[in-house]
Amino acid sequence: MSGLIIKNAIVRAGERTILADASFSAPASAVTGLIGPNGAGKSTLIAAVMGRRRLSGGTIAFDGIDLPGTRAAERARLCAHVEQFATTTERLSVRDVVALGRVPFQSDWQAVPSPHDDVVVTDAIEALGMSAFGDRLYHRLSGGEQQRVQIARALAQEPQLLLLDEPTSHLDIKAQLLVLEVLRQRALAGCTIVVAMHDLNLAARYCDHLVMLNNGRTAAEGTPADVLAPDLLLRVYGVQSTIVNVPGRDYPIVIYDSAVNSD
Numbered sequence: 001m002s003g004l005i006i007k008n009a010i011v012r013a014g015e016r017t018i019l020a021d022a023s024f025s026a027p028a029s030a031v032t033g034l035i036g037p038n039g040a041g042k043s044t045l046i047a048a049v050m051g052r053r054r055l056s057g058g059t060i061a062f063d064g065i066d067l068p069g070t071r072a073a074e075r076a077r078l079c080a081h082v083e084q085f086a087t088t089t090e091r092l093s094v095r096d097v098v099a100l101g102r103v104p105f106q107s108d109w110q111a112v113p114s115p116h117d118d119v120v121v122t123d124a125i126e127a128l129g130m131s132a133f134g135d136r137l138y139h140r141l142s143g144g145e146q147q148r149v150q151i152a153r154a155l156a157q158e159p160q161l162l163l164l165d166e167p168t169s170h171l172d173i174k175a176q177l178l179v180l181e182v183l184r185q186r187a188l189a190g191c192t193i194v195v196a197m198h199d200l201n202l203a204a205r206y207c208d209h210l211v212m213l214n215n216g217r218t219a220a221e222g223t224p225a226d227v228l229a230p231d232l233l234l235r236v237y238g239v240q241s242t243i244v245n246v247p248g249r250d251y252p253i254v255i256y257d258s259a260v261n262s263d
């Protein structure tokens with residue numbers, strides 16, 4: 001298993017080059033954090049992996065499969081995506097929304113979910129701590145509750161590659177930790193995970209591998225200790241920082257000292 005390998009990805013929107021030359025690897029059975037300032041290209045890169053943005057150059061391969069050349073139905077059996085903003089006005093229950101994750105595996109003539117579908121949906125709802133919400137209407141949930149349901153829907157897809165775009169942005173701290181723990185367990189079970197996130201301390205704690213994007217290019221890639229360096233944080237984020245290593249913890253902690261105004 002080679003995981004996700006992106007080489008020299010270029011994405012353009014009209015005259016504008018959004019991804020200029022992004023290259024990195026997300027190792028199999030590991031959590032890779034995609035970090036970088038607003039507008040760095042994280043969502044665009046995830047959309048390109050999911051075939052929602054066309055590459056103008058470069059390659060994206062997962063376990064040797066060329067993803068841009070893969071049909072949507074096949075991709076849906078391989079990859080799940082949790083979008084940054086997912087909404088629906090449909091009157092669907094939480095369980096219905098999570099059960100959408102099983103659709104790629106169901107044939108047109110399958111009238112009801114299989115016993116396996118039911119187990120997977122129940123497990124995904126439980127993993128996100130949403131068992132008490134199964135019958136609630138999705139569109140009436142809070143932003144954080146909806147975000148957890150969307151993650152459960154992606155888990156129910158049993159993906160080999162799971163891409164999440166800021167999946168904890170609306171979550172309270174306990175729910176953030178819960179989600180990141182669930183992602184770690186999925187990675188240990190063999191899933192390749194790429195998660196875009198802004199919280200560098202959570203990224204350091206939960207990600208095996210970090211990729212820092214800046215202006216559509218890869219600025220750095222490696223372990224959290226490699227990537228979270230003060231000179232890089234100053235150059236890419238414009239933030240003065242101090243990195244602290246606490247005995248007994250095998251990940252660095254970033255202390256943000258000040259923002260450097262570049263205007």
Ligand SMILES: Nc1ncnc2c1ncn2[C@@H]1O[C@H](COP(=O)(O)OP(=O)(O)OP(=O)(O)O)[C@@H](O)[C@H]1O
Pocket residue numbers: 013016018036037038039040041042043044045
């Ligand atoms: N269709 C488009 N047309 C023009 N510019 C676009 C388009 N889509 C994205 N962009 C621009 O590309 C850049 C990268 O956007 P993207 O959403 O990938 O960034 P991001 O790293 O996910 O940012 P954030 O952390 O704020 O979510 C931004 O400057 C954005 O305005």
